[in-house]
Amino acid sequence: GEDVEQSLFLSVREGDSSVINCTYTDSSSTYLYWYKQEPGAGLQLLTYIFSNMDMKQDQRLTVLLNKKDKHLSLRIADTQTGDSAIYFCAEYTYSSASKIIFGSGTRLSIRP
Amino acid sequence: EPEVTQTPSHQVTQMGQEVILRCVPISNHLYFYWYRQILGQKVEFLVSFYNNEISEKSEIFDDQFSVERPDGSNFTLKIRSTKLEDSAMYFCASGEGPGELFFGEGSRLTVL
Numbered sequence: 001g002e003d004v005e006q007s008l009f010l011s012v013r014e015g016d017s018s019v020i021n022c023t024y025t026d027s028s029s030t031y032l033y034w035y036k037q038e039p040g041a042g043l044q045l046l047t048y049i050f051s052n053m054d055m056k057q058d059q060r061l062t063v064l065l066n067k068k069d070k071h072l073s074l075r076i077a078d079t080q081t082g083d084s085a086i087y088f089c090a091e092y093t094y095s096s097a098s099k100i101i102f103g104s105g106t107r108l109s110i111r112p
Numbered sequence: 113e114p115e116v117t118q119t120p121s122h123q124v125t126q127m128g129q130e131v132i133l134r135c136v137p138i139s140n141h142l143y144f145y146w147y148r149q150i151l152g153q154k155v156e157f158l159v160s161f162y163n164n165e166i167s168e169k170s171e172i173f174d175d176q177f178s179v180e181r182p183d184g185s186n187f188t189l190k191i192r193s194t195k196l197e198d199s200a201m202y203f204c205a206s207g208e209g210p211g212e213l214f215f216g217e218g219s220r221l222t223v224l
Contacts, residue, residue, distance in 0.1 A: 031211040042203060042217040043155065088155060092211045099145065099168055100213060102155040 004103035006089050011109045018076040020106045022089030025070065031092040032065060033100065034074045038085045046074070046087075081110050114138045118204050118216035125223055128193050133219045135187045137206030144187045145205040145213060146179065148172070155203070161187065194223045 003025045012018045024032070033048040049056045049063045049072075056063045062075040076083055086105040093101075117136045125131050137144055146158040159169040159179055166179065178190045187206075191198055201220050205213040 035215075043205075043215040045212070045214060048212065090155075099157045099160050099170075100211075101157070102147075104154050 004089055004091055004101055006087075006103040006106045008104065009107050009109070011111060012079050013111045014079060014081060016079055018074075018079045018083065018108055020074045020076075020087050020089075020108065022072040022074075022103055023070055024072065024089070024091045026091060026093045027067075027070065029070075029091040029093045031100075032063075032072050033088075033090040033092070034061075034063065034072075035088040035090060035102075036085045037088065037105070043088065076108075079108075079110055084108060084110050116204055116206055116214050116216035118202075118219050120219055121217065122220040123222070125194055125221070127196060127223055131191045131194055131198075131221060133189045133191075133202050133204075133221070135189070135204030135206075135216055136185055137187055137204065138214060139185070141206035141208050141214075143207045143209065143213075144179075144181070145207075146189045147203045147205065147215075148200040149203065149218075150197075150200045158189070158202075191221075194221070196223050199223045 005023045030051050031048050034046045035043045036046050037043050047058050047061050049065050060077045064073045086107050088105045089103040090100045119134045144161040147155050149155045157170050159173045160167045176192045180188050199222050201218040203218045204216045207213045
């Protein structure tokens, strides 16, 4: 079956890099996503990566995909207070037909 | 920038009452979804809709739930007889294809 796992919490110092990790089980995953949710708000698509890619960079965000280990990570460089949010990893697979499966979310908090 | 809009932002209802949550997807999108998030928990898939019919639904989406696209622009989720455990944030999403979803800000449903 499909499952997406993330650690629940991450605390980093302002200015440091944050690395949020995710593992998934379905090897037929085609798209893997990172969504951001600020308190009381909706889900903002941050970035996504196709399963035939190893890495994608977009400004301060770097996504790394290790397909062999079914491991996805999101690195946020120079973390700012505005990055405080819950970050959801998600996957879309052909086996899940027409839906995206979300992880439980990682709450990122920033220390001064 | 086009966005998915949802109304109401918050609805309070009595147990057993019917509720309709409304969504206006992005105009050229063909795939529509409802997800829900119980406070502090995972984002859960409810239903996907394509070509004017349900393409997939989860176990949560029982006979009390229905979806409709009444006029080619709105996409509604109806809960016929609300239960306390239906209290959650309900997110609508749409996409040009099945892999890239844009979410609305959500409708918070509180059942008393």
